[in-house]
Amino acid sequence: xxxxxxxxxxxxxxxxxxxLCRRDxxxxxxxxxxxxxxxxxxxxxxxxxxxxILSIVVICIVGLGSYFLFDGxxxxxxxxxxxxxxxxxxxxxxxxxxxxxxxxxVELIVRKLWPKEADRFATLSFSxxxxxxxxxxxxxxxxIGAAGIFGLAGHLLRVVHMRQF
Numbered sequence: 001x002x003x004x005x006x007x008x009x010x011x012x013x014x015x016x017x018x019x020l021c022r023r024d025x026x027x028x029x030x031x032x033x034x035x036x037x038x039x040x041x042x043x044x045x046x047x048x049x050x051x052x053i054l055s056i057v058v059i060c061i062v063g064l065g066s067y068f069l070f071d072g073x074x075x076x077x078x079x080x081x082x083x084x085x086x087x088x089x090x091x092x093x094x095x096x097x098x099x100x101x102x103x104x105x106v107e108l109i110v111r112k113l114w115p116k117e118a119d120r121f122a123t124l125s126f127s128x129x130x131x132x133x134x135x136x137x138x139x140x141x142x143x144i145g146a147a148g149i150f151g152l153a154g155h156l157l158r159v160v161h162m163r164q165f
Contacts (some may be wrong), residue, residue: 013129015127020040020043021123023036023092025120027111030108030111033111034104037126038104041100044133045096045097047130048096048134049093051133051134051137051138052092052093055137055140055141056089057086057141062144062145065148065152066148092137096137099129100129102128103129104122104123106121106125107121107122125164
C-alpha cells in the first residue's frame with residue numbers, strides 16, 4: 001500500500017504557498033519584479049530580526065549562566081561586550097539586506113535569459129533565502145547553546161566525579 005503524503009504539512013511547501021512567498025500575478029517587467037521583492041523587505045527584516053533577538057538572548061543566557069554557575073568567570077563563555085554585539089548586529093543586518101537585493105538583481109538576469117522561469121525562480125529564491133537567513137541568524141545560538149549544555153553537563157559530571165573521591 002502506497003502512502004500519499006500531503007505536501008501542505010511540509011514546512012517548506014507551506015512557506016512557499018504563503019502570501020509572503022507567493023507571486024499571484026506574473027511580473028511583466030523589471031519594475032514589477034523589483035516591486036514584488038521590495039514589498040517583502042520589511043517582513044523579511046522583521047522575521048530575521050526576531051531570529052536575531054532570539055539568538056542574542058540565548059547567547060546572553062549561556063554567558064550569564066556560565067558566569068554565575070561556574071564561580072564568577074571560570075566558565076568558558078563570556079557575555080560579548082555591548083558595543084561589539086551592536087556592531088555585529090548592524091553588520092549582519094546590512095549584509096542580509098545586500099543579499100536580499102541580490103535576489104532581485106539575479107531575478108532580473110534570469111528574466112532576461114529565461115523569462116518563463118523568472119517568477120518561479122523569484123518565489124523559490126525568496127523562500128530559500130528567508131530560510132537560509134533565519135538559519136544563519138540562529139546558528140550562533142544553536143552552537144553556543146549546545147556548547148553551554150555540554151559545558152554544564154561536563155561541569156556537573158566533574159563535580160560528581162570529584163565528590164566521589
